Amino acid sequence: MKILILIGNVPDTTTKVKFNADRTAFDASGVQWIINPWDELALTRAMELKETSGGAVEAVVVANVGRAETEATLRKALAIGADKAIRIDADPKEAGYVASQLATIAAGYDLIMAGIEAADYNGNAVGGMLAEMLGMNSVSAVSGIQIENGQLKINREIDGGSQVVGLPMPLVAIVQKGIAKEPRIPAMRGIMMARSKPLEVVQPIDAAPMTNMVTFEMPPAKAACKMIAEDQAKDLIHLLRDEAKVL
Amino acid sequence: MNFDLSQEHELIRQTVREFAEREIKPVAQELDEKAEFSPALTKRMGELGLFGMYLPEKYGGQGLDTLSYIIAVEELARVDGSQAATLAAHNSLGIGPLYYFGTEEQKKELLPKLCTGEALWSFGLTEPGAGSDSRGSKTTAEKVGDEWVINGSKIFITNGASDLNIGCTVQAVSANTDGKKQFTTIIVGSQTPGFKRMSMHNKMMWRASDTAELFFDDCRVPAENTLGKVGEGSKIMLTTLDAGRLSIAAMGLGAAQGAYELALAYALERKQFGQPIAKFQINAFKLADMAMKIELARNLLYKACWLKDEGRPFGMESAMAKLYCSEIAREVADEAVQIHGGYGLMKDYAVERFYRDQRLLQIGEGTSEIQRLVISRFIGC
Ligand SMILES: Cc1cc2nc3c(=O)[nH]c(=O)nc-3n(C[C@H](O)[C@H](O)[C@H](O)COP(=O)(O)OP(=O)(O)OC[C@H]3O[C@@H](n4cnc5c(N)ncnc54)[C@H](O)[C@@H]3O)c2cc1C
Numbered sequence: 001m002k003i004l005i006l007i008g009n010v011p012d013t014t015t016k017v018k019f020n021a022d023r024t025a026f027d028a029s030g031v032q033w034i035i036n037p038w039d040e041l042a043l044t045r046a047m048e049l050k051e052t053s054g055g056a057v058e059a060v061v062v063a064n065v066g067r068a069e070t071e072a073t074l075r076k077a078l079a080i081g082a083d084k085a086i087r088i089d090a091d092p093k094e095a096g097y098v099a100s101q102l103a104t105i106a107a108g109y110d111l112i113m114a115g116i117e118a119a120d121y122n123g124n125a126v127g128g129m130l131a132e133m134l135g136m137n138s139v140s141a142v143s144g145i146q147i148e149n150g151q152l153k154i155n156r157e158i159d160g161g162s163q164v165v166g167l168p169m170p171l172v173a174i175v176q177k178g179i180a181k182e183p184r185i186p187a188m189r190g191i192m193m194a195r196s197k198p199l200e201v202v203q204p205i206d207a208a209p210m211t212n213m214v215t216f217e218m219p220p221a222k223a224a225c226k227m228i229a230e231d232q233a234k235d236l237i238h239l240l241r242d243e244a245k246v247l
Numbered sequence: 248m249n250f251d252l253s254q255e256h257e258l259i260r261q262t263v264r265e266f267a268e269r270e271i272k273p274v275a276q277e278l279d280e281k282a283e284f285s286p287a288l289t290k291r292m293g294e295l296g297l298f299g300m301y302l303p304e305k306y307g308g309q310g311l312d313t314l315s316y317i318i319a320v321e322e323l324a325r326v327d328g329s330q331a332a333t334l335a336a337h338n339s340l341g342i343g344p345l346y347y348f349g350t351e352e353q354k355k356e357l358l359p360k361l362c363t364g365e366a367l368w369s370f371g372l373t374e375p376g377a378g379s380d381s382r383g384s385k386t387t388a389e390k391v392g393d394e395w396v397i398n399g400s401k402i403f404i405t406n407g408a409s410d411l412n413i414g415c416t417v418q419a420v421s422a423n424t425d426g427k428k429q430f431t432t433i434i435v436g437s438q439t440p441g442f443k444r445m446s447m448h449n450k451m452m453w454r455a456s457d458t459a460e461l462f463f464d465d466c467r468v469p470a471e472n473t474l475g476k477v478g479e480g481s482k483i484m485l486t487t488l489d490a491g492r493l494s495i496a497a498m499g500l501g502a503a504q505g506a507y508e509l510a511l512a513y514a515l516e517r518k519q520f521g522q523p524i525a526k527f528q529i530n531a532f533k534l535a536d537m538a539m540k541i542e543l544a545r546n547l548l549y550k551a552c553w554l555k556d557e558g559r560p561f562g563m564e565s566a567m568a569k570l571y572c573s574e575i576a577r578e579v580a581d582e583a584v585q586i587h588g589g590y591g592l593m594k595d596y597a598v599e600r601f602y603r604d605q606r607l608l609q610i611g612e613g614t615s616e617i618q619r620l621v622i623s624r625f626i627g628c
Contacts, residue, residue, distance in 0.1 A: 072254050079258060185266050188296030188309040191258055 001110040001147075001169065003046045006102060006126060007062045007077055007085075008036030008092075008118045009070040023215045035073050037183065038115025040080075042173075044180035045145060046113065047081040053147060059083045061109070065092040065101045071199065078194035079186035085199045096210030099129035104205055106134055110169040111152065116141065116176040124174075131172035139167060143178030250546075256318060259311070263319045266295060267326035275327040278455035279600055282448065284409050285455060288330055293364015297334055299342055306346065306354055307362035313490075314552040317497045324501025325508075328604030329455035331501060335494035336405035336456075337361070341368030344416050344432065344487045348475035353434065360413070369415045371401035371461055372484055379617050381418070381484060386463060388419035388433055393470045395419075395433055397441075397463040403611075407459025408444040413437050415461060418480050430480025434472040441466030452603045489562045491612050492569035493555070496548045499572030499608045503544065503579040506601040507537045510583035513598075517588075524586070533582050540575040547571055563625035570618035573608035580605045 011017075011031045018027040035043070043062065050057040062077040063086040064070055074085040088101045106112060114127030131138030143162070144155030152167045157176065186194075228235050241247040252260075270291060278285055292298060300316045302308025309315075316338060324331035342361050345368065346354060360366045377383035386399025397419055406412055414436045421431035435442055443462040450458060475483050511534055514525035524530050551564035580602045584591035591598050609615045 072257060075254055076258055076261070079262070182269070185269070185295065186258075186262050187294065188259070188262075188300055188311060188315075191255060191262065192309055192311065194258075195255065 001057055002108065003049070003057060003060045004106055004109040004112045005039060005043045005046055005060065005062045005077070005082065006112065006114040006130075007039050007043070007064040007073065008115065009033050009064060009066050009073040010036045010118055013037065017218070019216050019218075023217070024213050026216070033070070033073055035076060035183075036115050036118050038117055038175060038177075038179075039113075040183040041177070041180045042113035042115060042175045043077055043080055043082060044182070044184040045175070046111075047184060048180065049145065049147060050081075056147060056150075061086065063088070063102060063105055065090055065098045065204075067091065074199055075194050076186065078197045078199070079190040080184050081186075081190060082197075084197060086202055087199065088202045088204050090204035094209050094211050094213075095125035095129060097207050099126050099133060100207035101204050102126070102130050103133040105202060106130060110171075111145075112136070112170075112172045113145075113179075114172065114174050116174050127172050127174040134172075136170050136172050137167065138172035138174060139165070140174040142173045142175045145173060145175075145179065252314075252318075256314060259315050260318050260322055262295070263297070263322035264325070266291070267323050267330075271323065271327050271330050275329070275455070276594065276597065276600065279327075279329065280454075280594065282450070282454040284333075284446075284457040285330075286409070286411055289333055289367070289411060290364040292330070292334055293362065296362075298337055298364055299358065299362035300338065302342065302346055302358060302362065307359035312552075312556045313493065314549060314556060317493055317548065317552050320494050320497035321501035321504070324498040325505040326501075327455070328498060328502055328601070328607075329453045331498050332405060332453045332456040333367075335491075335498060336369070337367050339491040339494045340370030340487060341406060341416075343490055344370065344474060344483055345434075347486065348432070348479070348483050353474070357414075357434075365411065366413045367406040367409065367411045367457075369404045369407040369412060369459070370487065371404050371407070371415045371417045373401060373403050375400065375402050379614055382428060382430075382481075384418060384420055384428070384430070386417065386419045387423075388417075388421045388431055390421070390470065391467075394467045395421075395470060395472065397433065397435065397466040397468070399463050401461040403447070404459045404461055406457050407461055408446040409457040412444065412457070412459075416474055417461075417463070418484055421477055421480070429478045430484070431477050432474040432480045432483045433468060434474050435463075435466065435468055439466055439468055452605075452607045488612055489565050490555070492565040492618075493548065493551060495608055495612045496544075496551070496565070496568040496572035499569075499574075499576035499605065500541065500544050500548055502576040502601055502605045502608070503537070503541050503572070506576075506580040506583035506598055506605075507534070507541060509596075509598045509601070510534060510537065510579075510586040513590075514586050530586060533586065537579045537582060540579060544568075544572045544575050563622060566613075566618045566621040566625070569613065570615055570622070573605070574615060576605040576608055 012034050015031050020027050046060045060082045061084045062082040065088045078085055086105050092098045117124055141157045142154050143157050146153040154165050156163050296309045297319050299308035300311045304310050320331050320335045345357055361368050388395045388397045416432050417435050418432050420428045422429035441464045445460045447458045514530050515523050517524050548568040551561050551568045554561035583598050584602050587598050590596050
């Protein structure tokens, strides 16, 4: 079987977020880029499946829609252990556009994994759209994947508990925390080997974006903390009821 | 001129940083407090391929360049001096001389084991009576039949006594005619009869790194354990130290970077007189000076690595880098504590450990005074 992992290239999670002057685009200057954390966990799980599958998993391929700058992220994925990387040379404008591009290279895989969220725009959409475009089944909120007798055994988080479902392949799995314990740290040998692994660059197709960005808003800055003397419970009730209006 | 690191160097930095943040940082304070060497972390460094990074693959290494190795030491030191010490000493002092001067047979036998993190090797030069003046060495090696018989002792030997240590490269006086000493380096396995190793306790710094005293009492090893040629000991020692200085410099750079980041974060957070203390000009300027010194140190050290990788002479630059990086580590750590005020003196704050750990760097592998001596000879004084 062949596994495809969709790799988002996102700002480091400690980045101080800024926007351009008219707040229609993210200001990427000085930003450190990383593999979207959920995608990195998916890749880690794919490597574990490959290593323990006794040869059943033939290849793990990673794919990203992005410009040449994102190749560092793809090299890291190769260093972690992916066999091949594909970069579709386009700006990842929005989910529909990205899914349309990925659909051109995603046929023929038995399992496609996408992160449930992206650490940047938090779209939570690419995986589902891609499944629809490819006519594949998809399952979301996946927190565990096993391969058993050629079938996938999948753990899903549901409200207040979890469920285990058996599913035939091919499948798009939209994965969340728990899919792997921790993202794998590549070894120096992996970094060396990544040099000579294939990184294929594919030209994008014409695809109309499904949305356009109107504006971004920052969350309101945290207000100053009001301290109440310990023997003034009345003041607290007054603030909660009359100012915050939560009582 | 191009100052950009390659994508691969950036990835190595990111990878080692992730390892240090995720696996070393959470235990660094406790290991320091208990003065405990960690075989588990050493093994992880081996799994990640940090030992023997610059060796060819046929000896179990990764075939990376000097700069890659130096970045790895820098990133460990940014988080914890002790673990950086284990890495730097094993690579530069343990593996280095075996790789550069060993016979093919010695290399095939020892190096692959030493790259796994399951076995460490030490370099025994310093003696109680021979520190900066390494020619003051009293440890002797006498050729009896086809064996060396070694007598004497060594002190302050990094990675010398833990359970992972499997041997030491010992420098000994192999002949002494009319007061003119001849030095030879000899490979001594840790289980050799007559060879005793003892961990040294109560260090102020590098408390989670293993430092040893070694004793040789009629310790016999086969003559083929000679490393390099008989009488080449001084050359081997000097060459080893030239390269070793780069890794001590990397520890200085990393320690300065780590202390600076702690100070900057604290100064932005801590409020006095109604504003973050970073807004007081004197603190802001201190932080600016730290950033500048670190930038200078990094450029100097990376240039020395580049010279080495180009196969050019790098002895003067490595002495300069060792001197400068270790001295700014002291200056930066000192001001970083100052910015922390009283909290900087408490063990709950990592900056306290940085302040202690950096202090060895102006002493080990040639003191600052000796580095100035080395540089002054290069410039013709
Ligand atoms: C934690 C630790 C780990 C170490 N690891 C190793 C190791 O793995 N292998 C190893 O072989 N050694 C190791 N060393 C030893 C280290 O290299 C020596 O401590 C160092 O070379 C200085 O020697 P010394 O301590 O005897 O000081 P001394 O040489 O006695 O120096 C004392 C002072 O005199 C100054 N001085 C000496 N000579 C001159 C001069 N000519 N001109 C001006 N000033 C001078 C020095 O700069 C210093 O300030 C380690 C030391 C420590 C503390």
